[in-house]
Amino acid sequence: PNIVNCLQNVEQMGEGCSDWQAQTLTTRPSDTPAVPRGIGPYVVFEPADGEGIRPTPYSPDMSIDPATYDSIKDVANISQPHGIGYVWNTMLWDMYWNLVDRHGYNANIYDSWSTGGNNLAMQLVTDGMKIQPCRPGFVDGRNAILTAETALTLGTNRCEIWRAFARRGLGNGASQG
Numbered sequence: 001p002n003i004v005n006c007l008q009n010v011e012q013m014g015e016g017c018s019d020w021q022a023q024t025l026t027t028r029p030s031d032t033p034a035v036p037r038g039i040g041p042y043v044v045f046e047p048a049d050g051e052g053i054r055p056t057p058y059s060p061d062m063s064i065d066p067a068t069y070d071s072i073k074d075v076a077n078i079s080q081p082h083g084i085g086y087v088w089n090t091m092l093w094d095m096y097w098n099l100v101d102r103h104g105y106n107a108n109i110y111d112s113w114s115t116g117g118n119n120l121a122m123q124l125v126t127d128g129m130k131i132q133p134c135r136p137g138f139v140d141g142r143n144a145i146l147t148a149e150t151a152l153t154l155g156t157n158r159c160e161i162w163r164a165f166a167r168r169g170l171g172n173g174a175s176q177g
Contacts, residue, residue, distance in 0.1 A: 011137035015085025020092040033060045033097040054086040058093045069169035095164035096121040124148050139176035
Protein backbone atom coordinates (compact mmCIF):
# COMPACT_ATOMS: atom_id res chain seq x y z
CA PRO A 1 0.00 0.00 0.00
CA ASN A 2 2.93 2.38 0.49
CA ILE A 3 4.21 1.97 -3.07
CA VAL A 4 1.56 3.48 -5.33
CA ASN A 5 3.49 2.95 -8.56
CA CYS A 6 4.34 -0.69 -7.94
CA LEU A 7 2.66 -1.85 -11.17
CA GLN A 8 3.90 0.96 -13.39
CA ASN A 9 6.52 -0.68 -15.59
CA VAL A 10 6.95 -1.77 -19.20
CA GLU A 11 5.59 -5.30 -18.66
CA GLN A 12 2.66 -4.08 -16.56
CA MET A 13 0.18 -6.95 -16.40
CA GLY A 14 -2.70 -5.26 -14.55
CA GLU A 15 -4.92 -4.87 -17.62
CA GLY A 16 -4.48 -8.57 -18.34
CA CYS A 17 -5.35 -9.56 -14.79
CA SER A 18 -8.53 -7.49 -14.88
CA ASP A 19 -9.52 -8.96 -18.28
CA TRP A 20 -8.84 -12.44 -16.92
CA GLN A 21 -10.92 -11.93 -13.80
CA ALA A 22 -13.81 -10.54 -15.86
CA GLN A 23 -13.66 -13.54 -18.20
CA THR A 24 -13.32 -16.09 -15.41
CA LEU A 25 -16.14 -14.66 -13.33
CA THR A 26 -18.53 -14.64 -16.31
CA THR A 27 -17.91 -18.14 -17.69
CA ARG A 28 -20.77 -20.57 -17.85
CA PRO A 29 -20.82 -24.37 -17.56
CA SER A 30 -21.54 -24.58 -21.30
CA ASP A 31 -18.42 -22.56 -22.27
CA THR A 32 -15.56 -24.35 -23.99
CA PRO A 33 -12.10 -23.26 -25.09
CA ALA A 34 -13.37 -23.41 -28.69
CA VAL A 35 -15.55 -20.33 -28.10
CA PRO A 36 -13.50 -17.11 -28.41
CA ARG A 37 -14.20 -14.47 -25.74
CA GLY A 38 -13.98 -10.76 -26.43
CA ILE A 39 -13.56 -8.09 -23.76
CA GLY A 40 -15.92 -5.11 -23.87
CA PRO A 41 -17.66 -5.74 -27.20
CA TYR A 42 -20.54 -3.49 -26.06
CA VAL A 43 -18.14 -0.52 -25.90
CA VAL A 44 -17.51 -0.77 -29.64
CA PHE A 45 -21.16 -1.57 -30.49
CA GLU A 46 -20.58 -5.27 -31.16
CA PRO A 47 -22.79 -8.17 -30.08
CA ALA A 48 -21.89 -10.14 -26.95
CA ASP A 49 -19.78 -12.57 -29.01
CA GLY A 50 -17.84 -9.74 -30.73
CA GLU A 51 -14.08 -9.25 -30.64
CA GLY A 52 -14.25 -6.28 -28.28
CA ILE A 53 -11.54 -3.81 -27.38
CA ARG A 54 -8.44 -6.04 -27.58
CA PRO A 55 -6.46 -6.93 -30.72
CA THR A 56 -8.28 -10.30 -30.95
CA PRO A 57 -10.78 -12.18 -28.86
CA TYR A 58 -9.17 -14.47 -26.30
CA SER A 59 -8.80 -18.08 -27.36
CA PRO A 60 -6.40 -20.99 -26.85
CA ASP A 61 -6.61 -21.38 -30.65
CA MET A 62 -3.51 -19.60 -31.93
CA SER A 63 -5.13 -19.00 -35.33
CA ILE A 64 -7.66 -16.78 -33.49
CA ASP A 65 -5.41 -15.37 -30.75
CA PRO A 66 -1.78 -15.53 -31.93
CA ALA A 67 -0.30 -13.51 -29.03
CA THR A 68 3.02 -14.67 -27.59
CA TYR A 69 5.55 -13.13 -25.23
CA ASP A 70 7.42 -11.92 -28.30
CA SER A 71 4.31 -9.92 -29.33
CA ILE A 72 5.01 -7.24 -26.73
CA LYS A 73 7.93 -6.04 -28.87
CA ASP A 74 5.40 -4.91 -31.51
CA VAL A 75 4.83 -1.44 -30.07
CA ALA A 76 2.86 -0.38 -33.17
CA ASN A 77 0.10 -2.94 -32.49
CA ILE A 78 0.53 -3.88 -28.83
CA SER A 79 0.00 -0.78 -26.73
CA GLN A 80 1.08 -0.21 -23.17
CA PRO A 81 -0.63 -1.06 -20.84
CA HIS A 82 -3.69 -2.49 -22.64
CA GLY A 83 -1.89 -4.51 -25.30
CA ILE A 84 0.67 -5.79 -22.80
CA GLY A 85 -2.21 -6.92 -20.59
CA TYR A 86 -3.86 -8.61 -23.59
CA VAL A 87 -0.75 -10.76 -24.08
CA TRP A 88 -0.60 -11.65 -20.36
CA ASN A 89 -4.28 -12.59 -20.26
CA THR A 90 -3.84 -14.74 -23.36
CA MET A 91 -1.40 -16.85 -21.34
CA LEU A 92 -3.64 -16.93 -18.27
CA TRP A 93 -6.64 -17.91 -20.43
CA ASP A 94 -4.70 -20.89 -21.83
CA MET A 95 -3.72 -21.89 -18.29
CA TYR A 96 -7.34 -21.58 -17.17
CA TRP A 97 -8.52 -24.02 -19.84
CA ASN A 98 -5.70 -26.46 -19.10
CA LEU A 99 -6.83 -26.56 -15.46
CA VAL A 100 -10.53 -26.83 -16.36
CA ASP A 101 -9.68 -29.66 -18.74
CA ARG A 102 -7.91 -31.52 -15.94
CA HIS A 103 -10.20 -30.74 -12.98
CA GLY A 104 -13.56 -29.88 -14.51
CA TYR A 105 -15.69 -26.79 -14.09
CA ASN A 106 -17.57 -25.67 -10.98
CA ALA A 107 -20.42 -23.24 -11.61
CA ASN A 108 -19.91 -21.81 -8.10
CA ILE A 109 -16.66 -19.82 -8.21
CA TYR A 110 -17.00 -19.23 -4.45
CA ASP A 111 -16.51 -22.93 -3.67
CA SER A 112 -13.13 -24.24 -2.60
CA TRP A 113 -10.21 -24.12 -5.05
CA SER A 114 -10.24 -27.93 -4.98
CA THR A 115 -13.70 -28.22 -6.54
CA GLY A 116 -12.95 -27.26 -10.14
CA GLY A 117 -10.20 -26.12 -12.48
CA ASN A 118 -11.77 -22.68 -12.76
CA ASN A 119 -11.75 -22.28 -8.98
CA LEU A 120 -8.15 -23.48 -8.83
CA ALA A 121 -7.09 -21.06 -11.58
CA MET A 122 -8.74 -18.15 -9.73
CA GLN A 123 -6.94 -19.10 -6.51
CA LEU A 124 -3.55 -19.46 -8.21
CA VAL A 125 -3.72 -16.17 -10.11
CA THR A 126 -4.91 -14.32 -7.00
CA ASP A 127 -2.22 -15.88 -4.81
CA GLY A 128 0.38 -15.20 -7.50
CA MET A 129 -0.53 -11.51 -7.55
CA LYS A 130 -0.04 -11.39 -3.78
CA ILE A 131 3.48 -12.79 -3.86
CA GLN A 132 4.98 -11.31 -7.02
CA PRO A 133 7.56 -8.56 -6.52
CA CYS A 134 7.00 -4.87 -7.03
CA ARG A 135 7.15 -3.85 -10.72
CA PRO A 136 6.72 -7.44 -11.92
CA GLY A 137 7.28 -8.57 -15.47
CA PHE A 138 5.89 -11.64 -17.21
CA VAL A 139 8.58 -13.99 -15.87
CA ASP A 140 7.91 -12.69 -12.34
CA GLY A 141 4.16 -13.23 -12.81
CA ARG A 142 4.64 -16.75 -14.18
CA ASN A 143 7.02 -17.64 -11.37
CA ALA A 144 4.63 -16.27 -8.73
CA ILE A 145 1.81 -18.45 -10.09
CA LEU A 146 4.11 -21.49 -10.09
CA THR A 147 5.18 -20.71 -6.52
CA ALA A 148 1.54 -20.35 -5.47
CA GLU A 149 0.74 -23.68 -7.14
CA THR A 150 3.59 -25.44 -5.33
CA ALA A 151 2.40 -24.05 -2.00
CA LEU A 152 -1.22 -24.98 -2.67
CA THR A 153 -1.09 -28.32 -4.53
CA LEU A 154 2.56 -29.36 -4.14
CA GLY A 155 3.24 -29.21 -7.86
CA THR A 156 0.39 -31.45 -9.05
CA ASN A 157 -0.65 -28.92 -11.69
CA ARG A 158 2.79 -27.70 -12.66
CA CYS A 159 2.66 -29.31 -16.13
CA GLU A 160 -0.65 -27.64 -17.03
CA ILE A 161 0.73 -24.25 -16.02
CA TRP A 162 4.09 -24.67 -17.76
CA ARG A 163 2.38 -25.93 -20.92
CA ALA A 164 0.23 -22.79 -21.12
CA PHE A 165 3.12 -20.39 -20.61
CA ALA A 166 5.59 -22.27 -22.80
CA ARG A 167 3.33 -22.42 -25.85
CA ARG A 168 3.02 -18.64 -25.67
CA GLY A 169 6.78 -18.07 -25.43
CA LEU A 170 7.13 -17.78 -21.65
CA GLY A 171 8.64 -21.19 -21.02
CA ASN A 172 11.87 -22.13 -19.30
CA GLY A 173 14.61 -19.77 -20.42
CA ALA A 174 12.31 -16.85 -21.28
CA SER A 175 14.15 -13.60 -20.62
CA GLN A 176 12.19 -10.82 -18.96
CA GLY A 177 12.49 -7.29 -20.19
